[in-house]
Amino acid sequence: MQRFSRFVQPTSIALAQYRFFNIHEYQSKRILKDNGGKVEFGIPCTTIEEVEAACANIKTPQKVVKSQILAGGRGKGHFKDGYQGGVKVCKDAKEAVEVAKKMLGNTLITKQTGAKGQVVNTLFVTEAVAGIKRELYVSLILDRKSASPIFIGSAEGGTGIEELAKTHPEKIKTMKVNISEGIDHDACVAYAKELGFTGDSAEKAANQFKVIYNIGKSKDCTMVEINPFIELENGDVMEIDAKLSFDDNAAFRQKEIFALADDTQIDSKEVLAKKFDLNYIALDGNVGCLVNGAGLAMATMDLISLHGGSPANFLDVGGSAEEKQIVAAFRIITGDPNVKSILVNIFGGIMHCDVIAKGVVNAAKTLQTKVPIVVRLNGTNEEAGKQIIAESGMDVHTAEDFESGAKLAVELAVKGK
Ligand code: ADP
Ligand code: MG
Secondary structure (H helix, E strand, O other): OHHHHHHHOOOHHHHHOOOOEEOOHHHHHHHHHHOOOOOOOEEEEOOHHHHHHHHHHOOOOOEEEEEEOOOOOOOOOEEOOOOEOOEEEEOOHHHHHHHHHHHOOOEEEOOOOOOOOEEOOEEEEEEOOOOEEEEEEEEEEEEOOOOEEEEEEEOOOOOOHHHHHHHOHHHOEEEEOOOOOOOOHHHHHHHHHHOOOOHHHHHHHHHHHHHHHHHHHHOOEEEEEEEEEEEEOOOOEEEOOEEEEEOHHHHHHOHHHHOOOOHHHOOHHHHHHHHOOOEEEEOOOOEEEEEOOHHHHHHHHHHHHHOOOOEOEEEEOOOOOOHHHHHHHHHHHHOOOOOOEEEEEEEEOOOOHHHHHHHHHHHHHHOOOOOOEEEEEEEOOHHHHHHHHHHOOOOEEEOOOHHHHHHHHHHHHHHOO
């Protein structure tokens, strides 16, 4: 239940990574709407002309302009140029256009984006929902502990749910769903009542919980997060913010959803890694890592940390990487200006050490890599690999074992600062 652990104990890494495929709010809401969800009308726009046209089609006098980035906390976020708020309720179309001019093309920084922020290329211009009585938090995630889908909800929704989970965990209500029995209406009504809904509203909320569950199941979601889930003065309920995440392993059967990928929102290094079938995640340390096997990659990151360093990335080249992938891996690692040393840690099995060595030498030459490289090769064709490196005439350090390799890479990174 990675998402739940993020929720209980947010870490910058968990928030910055895209292990689970995310789509924009407007795309999530389209899926909700198509499956019985109650969302406000809105139009995604990428130009000011489109915003003007959208405003003319939105019936409420007030219009809401919502920055579309793959991170939450937009309302309380700020733009790079100091402009405050990535979600704005505007009094009329004129104001909406003014706001759109400030947001489009600007970079929004929120609690979840990291300091770099994310560029706003799309705005979702929507109806303003009037008569909001309460804003709740409702999400559906997969709980590792109970091995079942679980609803997490709180009557105190809105923007500060992570904080609430820390300070008042008793205000977080959960409902487990038995996957073989499916979702039960009465249980949903009881859960709605726990969240403060009464009478007809509890029925309406229960029906929406079923919609959320059915989407989560049929679309292979790792998370459906509605924040806020709202109750209106007239007793209706709605989802006015939605974030859907999908299981990467289900990409083969959720082609329509995975086609919605917005590469402009993902670290360009991660996009390149995907192209070369490399398992890569950018982190914020200064020791670049190139490793074969996810387990060894994790252990390498641990050893770097143990020796006082900090990994710049996770990178698993897989069991049968070709030379061109190694070159791509180097291009990605050295594309990060924070990288001050590179540790290549290979356990030769199916992967031959000499292939890696050739790749490393070629990549370092082609890319004219300036940062020091430490290579630890062990296993199949180890000697041939070491010879290639020794004969390359390049300033590549060879390490006899894993531990000394990690230690040296950290020392070199410190020196290179
Ligand atoms: P984020 O969670 O990224 O800050 P939200 O979509 O949740 O963005 O918007 C922030 C707040 O703005 C909501 O909690 C709600 O109070 C208000 N809001 C968002 N959309 C609308 C809407 N269509 N009508 C009225 N208020 C809205
Ligand atoms: Mg929200």
